[in-house]
Each structure stands twice: as structure tokens, then as C-alpha cells.
Amino acid sequence: MGKPSDLVQGTLDLLILKTLSTEARHGWAIAKRIQQLSGEVLQVQQGSLYPALHRLEQQGWIKAKWMESETGRQAKFYSLTTAGRSQLEKETASWERLSGAINLIVQEG
Amino acid sequence: MGKPSDLVQGTLDLLILKTLSTEARHGWAIAKRIQQLSGEVLQVQQGSLYPALHRLEQQGWIKAKWMESETGRQAKFYSLTTAGRSQLEKETASWERLSGAINLIVQEG
DNA sequence: TACCCATACCTCGACTATCTACACCTTGCG
């Protein structure tokens, strides 16, 4: 298997929002889930993750609550706000538009 | 239709290489072609284009030659080198891997 | 007891790609 390749710049917010759209998770779990769902291709570094989470929180797209994690420790659980849900839709549309456009060129004759 | 959306970070090199894979072009034409092929979605700013071209040339992936353009003016025509062609393959594979991984997450349940 | 490892949070500095905004030159056209 190839090793993880980190990220495509600008897609981290989308990935986090999407990951939180099913249920609230803490930072560590978000990173694990992205890596797992992507088939071990995408890897979220902690130095990218936490600034991104704070960014999203400040935008009002996610909110945090301290809760007990599966392992019995305190952890910050993030969940989507209403604004976050509509932001997710926007970013999804934007990603599809842009990646589609790139594919038009890449897969062209 | 929506206005052009600039770029996805990290894909410009790929787009340029791909655009040059069919025939030699000058910078201005590369930008036009990317915009056109993408259905007016992607837009390459001049301040991104020229530094990128110089970067690629320095890497030895493309080479430049002054020639006369379609409009009768001197213009720098860039063409792929052998190394550039294999770089294009690498970047294409990398894009497909990464964008595929993102789609796995975005399109999930 | 002592120690390490996995979990979980965070920050800081460096890097790099891109954008915005310029500057410059040429050709064609009204």
C-alpha cells in the first residue's frame, strides 16, 4: 500500500465538516476517521487539524463541548451548527465544480 | 453561469503539463486553454502562471523557445521535456488518488 | 514502583503556492 499523502490544499474544512455531519466527534477521532474513510490515503496532521478546528469554530460552523471519550477521558467533541451544515453544502458543491473541471482537462484526449 | 473560481491549490503544475502535452504553447495561450477546457470554471491568474512556468522550467519539466505567435508577435513557447512527460504521469496519478480519496468521503452516506 | 505507549489537546515557525496589483512592451484599429 502507498503511504498516506496528506491533503489537497483547501479541502480540509470540507473533510472535517463532512466527517462531523453524521455525528459529533473529537479532534483525534476526526483525523482517524478521515484517514480510514479515505482508505488510508489522506492523512491529517495535528498541526493542520487543530488550527482548522479553531478556524471553523470561529466561523460559527462547528461548536465544541467537553465530554468523555470512548476511552474515558475528557475530550472536546465538535458538532455541526446549522450554519455549518449549509457551509458543508457550499463546499461540497464547490469541490465538485472544481474537481470536475480539473478532470475535464486531465482526462481529455 | 458562475464566474471562474481560480484554482485548487497544488493542481496548477498538473494543468500546465497536461495542456502542453498535446502541443507547445505560450503562457498566455496556456491560461486561455485551461479556462476554456474547464468550461470557464478554472482561471489562471498571471501572477500564478508565470512563476509556475519558471518553476517548471527550472525543474527541467518544460523548456522554452521564443517563436512567433499566431498574431505575429514574439512569444515564449513552452513544450514538455521527457522528464516533464513522466512528471505529468506522476501528477496525474497523484491527483486521481487524492481526489478519489476525497470523493470517497464527500459522497459517503 | 517506574516506565512507556496510546490517546488527546495545543502552539509556533517555516514553507510554498497562489492572488492582487503593478510595470512594461508590441500590434492593430478607430
Add this chain to the structure above:
DNA sequence: CGCAAGGTGTAGATAGTCGAGGTATGGGTA
């Protein structure tokens, strides 16, 4: 003549990510 379109380029700012570090807790093991 002046202006638009074609064509090349640079400088500065910005933003997102990476790499490397730091803190702390709980569980397991030697």
C-alpha cells in the same frame, strides 16, 4: 494619436499546511 488586446514579468501580502515541539492522563507491563 490613444486605447484595447496580446504577451511577459515582478513584488508583496495572504493563507493553509507541515514539521516539530510541548503538555497531560490512563493503562499496561516489567
